[in-house]
Amino acid sequence: xxxxxxxxxxxxxxxxxxxxxxxxxxxxxxxxxxxxxxxxxxxxxxxxxxxxxxxxxxxxxxxxxxxxxxxxxxxxxxxxxxxxxxxxxxxxxxxxxxxxxxxxxxxxxxxxxxxxxxxxxxxxxxxxxxxxxxxxxxxxxxxxxxxxxxxxxxxxxxxxxxxxxxxxx
Amino acid sequence: xxxxxxxxxxxxxxxxxxxxxxxxxxxxxxxxxxxxxxxxxxxxxxxxxxxxxxxxxxxxxxxxxxxxxxxxxxxxxxxxxxxxxxxxxxxxxxxxxxxxxxxxxxxxxxxxxxxxxxxxxxxxxxxxxxxxxxxxxxxxxxxxxxxxxxxxxxxxxxxxxxxxxxxxxxxxxxxxxxxxxxxxxxxxxxxxxxxxxxxxxxxxxxxxxxxxxxxxxxxxxxxxxxxxxxxxxxxxxxxxxxxxxxxxxxxxxxxxxxxxxxxxxxxxxxxxxxxxxxxxxxxxx
Numbered sequence: 001x002x003x004x005x006x007x008x009x010x011x012x013x014x015x016x017x018x019x020x021x022x023x024x025x026x027x028x029x030x031x032x033x034x035x036x037x038x039x040x041x042x043x044x045x046x047x048x049x050x051x052x053x054x055x056x057x058x059x060x061x062x063x064x065x066x067x068x069x070x071x072x073x074x075x076x077x078x079x080x081x082x083x084x085x086x087x088x089x090x091x092x093x094x095x096x097x098x099x100x101x102x103x104x105x106x107x108x109x110x111x112x113x114x115x116x117x118x119x120x121x122x123x124x125x126x127x128x129x130x131x132x133x134x135x136x137x138x139x140x141x142x143x144x145x146x147x148x149x150x151x152x153x154x155x156x157x158x159x160x161x162x163x164x165x166x167x168x169x
Numbered sequence: 170x171x172x173x174x175x176x177x178x179x180x181x182x183x184x185x186x187x188x189x190x191x192x193x194x195x196x197x198x199x200x201x202x203x204x205x206x207x208x209x210x211x212x213x214x215x216x217x218x219x220x221x222x223x224x225x226x227x228x229x230x231x232x233x234x235x236x237x238x239x240x241x242x243x244x245x246x247x248x249x250x251x252x253x254x255x256x257x258x259x260x261x262x263x264x265x266x267x268x269x270x271x272x273x274x275x276x277x278x279x280x281x282x283x284x285x286x287x288x289x290x291x292x293x294x295x296x297x298x299x300x301x302x303x304x305x306x307x308x309x310x311x312x313x314x315x316x317x318x319x320x321x322x323x324x325x326x327x328x329x330x331x332x333x334x335x336x337x338x339x340x341x342x343x344x345x346x347x348x349x350x351x352x353x354x355x356x357x358x359x360x361x362x363x364x365x366x367x368x369x370x371x372x373x374x375x376x377x378x379x380x381x382x383x384x385x386x387x388x389x390x391x392x393x394x395x396x397x398x399x400x401x402x403x404x405x406x407x408x409x410x411x412x413x414x415x416x417x418x419x420x421x422x423x424x425x426x427x428x429x430x431x432x433x434x435x436x437x438x439x440x441x442x443x444x445x446x447x448x449x450x451x452x453x454x
């Protein structure tokens with residue numbers, strides 16, 4: 001099956017066009033961040049130090065994954081430090097949270113306020129590895145695989161699981 | 170030393186790589202049956218993508234999932250076979266070599282007890298810094314020395330439950346409680362379809378050991394009446410592949426019931442394995 005490709009960072013027009021249940025390919029620049037680094041990124045937002053690290057969250061994607069020699073793949077987005085930081089990350093500009101697992105209704109309602117979406121990606125590391133064009137650590141390298149990375153990706157297959165206040169859960 | 174150290178290390182390392190990178194034929198067949206059975210196009214596509222990922226991982230001998238899992242070793246020992254401390258050391262060395270080859274995700278936490286709990290000890294950059302879980306050893310009638318390597322991921326560990334059930338002298342009470350727990354777990358897991366592993370024992374340790382045994386002897390083509398009942402009931406939830414609806418929430422259930430005590434309580438360990446589990450392979454030494 002062929003699906004449309006959308007390129008991050010996203011415009012409001014692209015975000016408005018996304019439908020719940022739609023399969024899309026995500027290309028472009030995305031950020032990889034999970035449990036350990038997300039609270040530290042919230043602190044960076046508060047301190048205004050994201051730009052010093054070359055991080056621009058506007059219209060951006062946060063992929064809830066580690067980055068390691070084993071590859072990339074989604075961790076559970078409903079973990080405390082991931083779902084718990086979604087409001088701050090969304091308010092700061094993130095428009096697609098990419099991971100797996102059911103989210104709370106209030107989180108999905110919050111996305112609606114900002115025009116953000118939640119997309120699910122299968123944990124298909126062997127397939128995703130060939131779609132990662134480049135990776136660069138951009139914050140907290142001391143966290144190893146849990147540091148924040150900037151990834152350039154080509155056609156990550158994702159399913160829009162929540163958008164415009166609607167969800168598949 | 171009555172064994173060839175280098176041979177044991179090489180065999181265990183290869184077994185770990187196979188565990189982390191391949192689907193056995195019975196699991197591939199189960200996926201094909203599930204794909205044929207799904208009516209929702211999106212669910213079918215999710216299952217096909219997981220199966221395609223397994224084919225690529227097997228071809229490349231690369232990880233199925235970036236969470237390569239915590240190594241768990243299960244050893245079967247026949248009547249005339251011998252397990253020594255030196256052999257267990259060689260098996261552990263084989264695990265470390267396998268983690269280097271796969272490669273395993275570097276996720277071992279360093280430091281003292283407190284530092285390892287809150288991660289203030291830092292993360293080791295080395296794949297082989299990850300210690301295997303305590304080795305389980307079981308005597309068997311077949312005269313073999315067989316090593317099973319299982320790679321247990323973090324998502325199922327979050328959603329797994331080991332807890333007592335008051336059975337009220339009715340098997341249905343126990344099965345229905347397992348179904349209730351499994352429905353809650355699979356809804357939040359995110360990487361369904363699951364293979365449910367269940368152990369029923371007299372203590373938390375025994376139930377968990379039986380749950381491990383259920384995985385070791387799992388066969389997707391064989392389901393007991395109780396296993397099929399649990400699978401069917403959980404599949405009524407429509408959670409589906411990746412939690413995005415469909416008929417296949419559970420691919421199969423593997424249940425091992427051990428000896429029980431005269432009591433109104435049963436201890437049940439349940440692990441909702443991810444779409445790749447049980448990730449395992451075995452070798453004879």
